[in-house]
Structures are given as structure tokens and as C-alpha cells.
Amino acid sequence: MKFPQLAGTLILGFAAISLFANCNADGKSGSTGTSADTSKKKTDSTVNIMKPVDRKLYDSLDKKLANGDTTGRWPVKNQPTPLAGAILPFKRIVVYYGNLHSKKMGALGEYAPKEMWQRLNTEVKKWEKADPTTPVQPGLHYIAAVASGTAGKDGKYINRMGNKQIDSVLKISKMQPNTIVFLDLQVALSTIKAELPHIEKYLQLPYVHLGIDPEFSMKDGSLPGKRIGTYDAADINYVTGYLADLVKKYNLPPKVFVLHRFTKKMVTNSQNIKLRPEVQVVMHMDGWGEPELKKGTYRHFIQSEPVQFTGFKLFYKNDLKKAPNRLMTPEELLKLTPKPIYVQYQ
Numbered sequence: 001m002k003f004p005q006l007a008g009t010l011i012l013g014f015a016a017i018s019l020f021a022n023c024n025a026d027g028k029s030g031s032t033g034t035s036a037d038t039s040k041k042k043t044d045s046t047v048n049i050m051k052p053v054d055r056k057l058y059d060s061l062d063k064k065l066a067n068g069d070t071t072g073r074w075p076v077k078n079q080p081t082p083l084a085g086a087i088l089p090f091k092r093i094v095v096y097y098g099n100l101h102s103k104k105m106g107a108l109g110e111y112a113p114k115e116m117w118q119r120l121n122t123e124v125k126k127w128e129k130a131d132p133t134t135p136v137q138p139g140l141h142y143i144a145a146v147a148s149g150t151a152g153k154d155g156k157y158i159n160r161m162g163n164k165q166i167d168s169v170l171k172i173s174k175m176q177p178n179t180i181v182f183l184d185l186q187v188a189l190s191t192i193k194a195e196l197p198h199i200e201k202y203l204q205l206p207y208v209h210l211g212i213d214p215e216f217s218m219k220d221g222s223l224p225g226k227r228i229g230t231y232d233a234a235d236i237n238y239v240t241g242y243l244a245d246l247v248k249k250y251n252l253p254p255k256v257f258v259l260h261r262f263t264k265k266m267v268t269n270s271q272n273i274k275l276r277p278e279v280q281v282v283m284h285m286d287g288w289g290e291p292e293l294k295k296g297t298y299r300h301f302i303q304s305e306p307v308q309f310t311g312f313k314l315f316y317k318n319d320l321k322k323a324p325n326r327l328m329t330p331e332e333l334l335k336l337t338p339k340p341i342y343v344q345y346q
Helices: 005-019 038-043 055-066 113-130 163-173 192-203 233-250 291-303
Strands: 092-098 136-147 158-160 180-185 208-212 255-261 279-285 309-314 342-345
Touching: 092 113, 092 180, 113 136, 113 342, 136 163, 136 192, 158 192, 163 180, 163 192, 180 192, 180 255, 192 208, 192 233, 208 233, 233 255, 233 279, 255 342, 279 291, 279 342, 291 309
Parallel strands: 092 136, 092 342, 136 180, 180 208, 208 255, 255 279, 279 309, 309 342
Antiparallel strands: 136 158
């Protein structure tokens, strides 16, 4: 079965890569010093209240997300009880995605911070109205490592954002109290093991979470944007283990870990992904297109291969290219099985 949004996603990839073709791949811009003070984790205003998880409430909300599933896949069985301070499934995360260097990669970089927040808050209110029983957790999802069109000094075709850029996102997040931040990695010809240390000091903060994009994990040596990349369950288990170690070492609330997906091969052996009490895994439907196409992608690659929680991306521009030329509404997304608990606007 063909999914036309794949071609469009590759076009988006090419656009992003071309924008960063001449950028420094070592991410050293503004790399001296950072405002990310890990010694203040306990007093930061964005820290979730570290209340122990009520397992009965957790199971009840998880069953609600399953939305009457009759396949037996949802809710996912044998989930560990998350550590205190877990966001999911108690709140629905609604984020803006992008990069501050580009107006073409998402709303986060397209609008000045004040206007961006006005727009994001409008979306938050729509979700609060559509599902008043689930509080909304606003967030910013920032592409902290971008697949590049040129090899760079290390030959990895990756442009790492410097500390100054990441600090700017953290500053923007603090314009609205209790905002969370995701740092997203497109590893290109590098590896997830090599890239995580570049952002580790930010992941030590209680309100900073992680996203990884298999589309730009080019294990076969292809240049990013030429083909769609992949991660295996082994890679994902490495990441969750890495995050779990940070959570335990710094006494943090669980990390939310978002994986983008719109094809089967983007994530292989998903049945072997290990769940941990320190990490909450979101498999995120990242394809664009008309509503029926997006629902099909969600059904084939997210619903059919359960991991833990699910997400759904809405594209302000690309979702409007074909009839009926409109964005899906919160009410429509709440009819999906399972209901997405993470929603991203690009």
C-alpha cells in the first residue's frame, strides 16, 4: 500500500538539509557556557510535583486512551508503574515543533516567541475544550541536531545546535510557567550513542525530554534526505537505558521519549522494545497528508504495533495540500484507537 506523504516527508527532509548545508557540523556555536544549571533542578518552576503514581488511576486512564479497542493490543499489557512525577497518561502533551534557524521547519522557528506562544495557547485551549477531563501539558519540541546537506568536519552530515541556541529555547519555554522541552536528534551518518552525550547536561534537567527521528538515522551510509532511515529496538533500548540512568542518578521524574514514525521499516522489532519505570515511550505518527491518509498511517504503523503511548503530528501547511484542505481537529483525533496523548504541531 502506498502512502503519498512519504514523498512529501522526503521533500521536507531535503528542505531542512538544504537550509543547513553550510552550517558547522560540530555544534560549537555558542558552546562556551550554558544557562542550563543542573544544580537547580529541585527549585526550577517547571519541575513536576513528585507525587507517587496511583496505579489504579494510571490503569484507568490508560484504558480510557485505548478507546474501546477490541484487538487486545491496547492498553499495552505489563507496563511498569512509572516513577513519581510521571506526566503520562495524566496529562496530554501539546507541543510546537521546529528550529530557531528556520521558518520552514515548524512553528517553533516560524514565529517570534510572543506570537508563537499565542498560537500554541490557542491550540491548548482547543484540546482543553475537546477533552476537559485531561489537563494539557504545553511543550516546545526543538530539533537540536539537524541532518545536513554537507559532510561537515566529522563527515557525519549532522549540524548540532550550539549551547547558545538550546539555551534560547529554554529561555523561550520559561515565558510560560511549567512548560516542558523536547530536544530532538537527527543523527544522519552518526549514531544515537555518539549524539546523546552532546545534550546530556540538558537531559539532566527535570523538564527536558527527548525525541529521536529514525527518518534521518542513515545506517546504510546513504546521505540524509535520499532515503528513509531506521532504528531497531536495540537502539531504542539503549536510549531508554541511557535516560533511565540519568533519571536515577539525578532523582528526576520520568523522561518522555518520543520516536517519530510513518513507515514500518523506520522502527524494526518494535515488539522487543523494553519499557522502564524511568521512561515513558511515545510512538509518534509523523506523516503528512489529508485526514484519511493520516488515519491510515496511524492505523498501520502506530496502532498495529503497540509500544506504550501514541502521538500524532499535524502540519499547518502540508496537511492542507490536498482535499479537503484542512487540519484534523482535536475531536477527530480523540476518535482514534488509541487516543494520542502527545500532539505535535509543525
